[in-house]
Amino acid sequence: MSILSKVKEAVICLRAGRVTLPYPAQPRPTPPNFRGRPIFDASRCIGCAGCANNCPAREILVVDLCQEVRVLQYLGRRCTYCGRCADVCPEKAITMSRDFETATDHVADLGQRLELFMSTCQRCGRCFTPPSALDQLKLKGYRFDDVAHERWVFHSTAYGRDEPVVEDVEIELD
Amino acid sequence: MIKNLCQKMFGRSLWVYHANSGGCNGCDIEVLNVLTPYYDVERFGIKLVGSPRHADVMLCQGPAMRSTAAALRRAYEAMPAPKLVFAIGSCACGGGIWHDSYPVLGPVEKVVPVNYYIPGCPPRPEAIIYGVAVALGLVDKRVVPVEVRQLPLIIPRYHPDDLRGRDELVVYEKADSL
Numbered sequence A: 001m002s003i004l005s006k007v008k009e010a011v012i013c014l015r016a017g018r019v020t021l022p023y024p025a026q027p028r029p030t031p032p033n034f035r036g037r038p039i040f041d042a043s044r045c046i047g048c049a050g051c052a053n054n055c056p057a058r059e060i061l062v063v064d065l066c067q068e069v070r071v072l073q074y075l076g077r078r079c080t081y082c083g084r085c086a087d088v089c090p091e092k093a094i095t096m097s098r099d100f101e102t103a104t105d106h107v108a109d110l111g112q113r114l115e116l117f118m119s120t121c122q123r124c125g126r127c128f129t130p131p132s133a134l135d136q137l138k139l140k141g142y143r144f145d146d147v148a149h150e151r152w153v154f155h156s157t158a159y160g161r162d163e164p165v166v167e168d169v170e171i172e173l174d
Numbered sequence B: 001m002i003k004n005l006c007q008k009m010f011g012r013s014l015w016v017y018h019a020n021s022g023g024c025n026g027c028d029i030e031v032l033n034v035l036t037p038y039y040d041v042e043r044f045g046i047k048l049v050g051s052p053r054h055a056d057v058m059l060c061q062g063p064a065m066r067s068t069a070a071a072l073r074r075a076y077e078a079m080p081a082p083k084l085v086f087a088i089g090s091c092a093c094g095g096g097i098w099h100d101s102y103p104v105l106g107p108v109e110k111v112v113p114v115n116y117y118i119p120g121c122p123p124r125p126e127a128i129i130y131g132v133a134v135a136l137g138l139v140d141k142r143v144v145p146v147e148v149r150q151l152p153l154i155i156p157r158y159h160p161d162d163l164r165g166r167d168e169l170v171v172y173e174k175a176d177s178l
């Protein structure tokens, strides 16, 4: 009985042949719906920070260096490749690539940093508030996220750390 | 340097110890998938062992948590040197989507030194094999940091103070310089 079952096992194995993928030697195509890491296109981004406000891993940090320059720092290290940033981007500046070969020995290799030029309003000299689609992204005024500690700073402040921005969006919990 | 050390010290056989310090089990399943005949990392001499004392490499999944950080550290110290640590998954690389919740200390590199990072939630089995191949020097890493700067577009500022009434019109005095 047991010999028969062994013979049967051997026949099954021989019939299956070699199943192991020759992966690192030959490339392996990804399935069509596969999402790899997001790629940011600096020429399209308008710096609305919608991606940063909607990232579940809070891994896109926004720092306003001055009135005209906003830095968008994608860390890459805790990205879950969920694609929400690409969904929410009004300018389609983020594409989810099929790139999964992202192993590295320096975690900073995964980062992407965009230095964005923000147009200012001709009348008041401040960044203009873009129209409705961006309002839905809960635009929060000036942002000073903590790049050194890779943390999001929840309450945006225009003048001081404890002073809320005028007309800061209230996120309703109900 | 690590690559040279890796090739010299570890030869063709790495014994791995699989440590989950609080992940959701997604990455564990992918790591076990890598050991199946379909992906078969045993052709690189990689073998899963049950004790950190037998292991050369620790595969970390999940973030460092308050409750497991000490145990993770003890497991790391129990491994004989030279040793490598792979952070597998977004949780181990950077804390994942849990990075700011109360029991999570952050990435495992806060507790043990990490040599290789394999991001993904969970990473594909191929991505894990790729990370192992990078560590063994079979392939080169493909990611580089990206830094892009937009060109500034200078727009002169318009001052409402410079509006003047002239006859029946209101004109802007410095219109030529705009």
Ligand code: SF4
Binding pocket: A038, A054, A055, A056, A057, A058, A059, A060, A078, A079, A080, A081, A082, A083, A084, A085, A086
């Ligand atoms: S893919 Fe998801 S986790 Fe990654 S940056 Fe975009 S929104 Fe954040």
Ligand code: SF4
Binding pocket: A040, A044, A045, A046, A047, A048, A049, A050, A051, A052, A072, A088, A089, A090, A091, A092, A093, A094
């Ligand atoms: S959502 Fe798109 S346009 Fe807005 S900041 Fe992010 S990448 Fe730029």
Ligand code: SF4
Binding pocket: B022, B023, B024, B025, B026, B027, B028, B061, B062, B088, B089, B090, B091, B092, B096, B120, B121, B122, B123
């Ligand atoms: S990286 Fe994603 S799949 Fe892996 S343990 Fe964390 S949450 Fe789970």
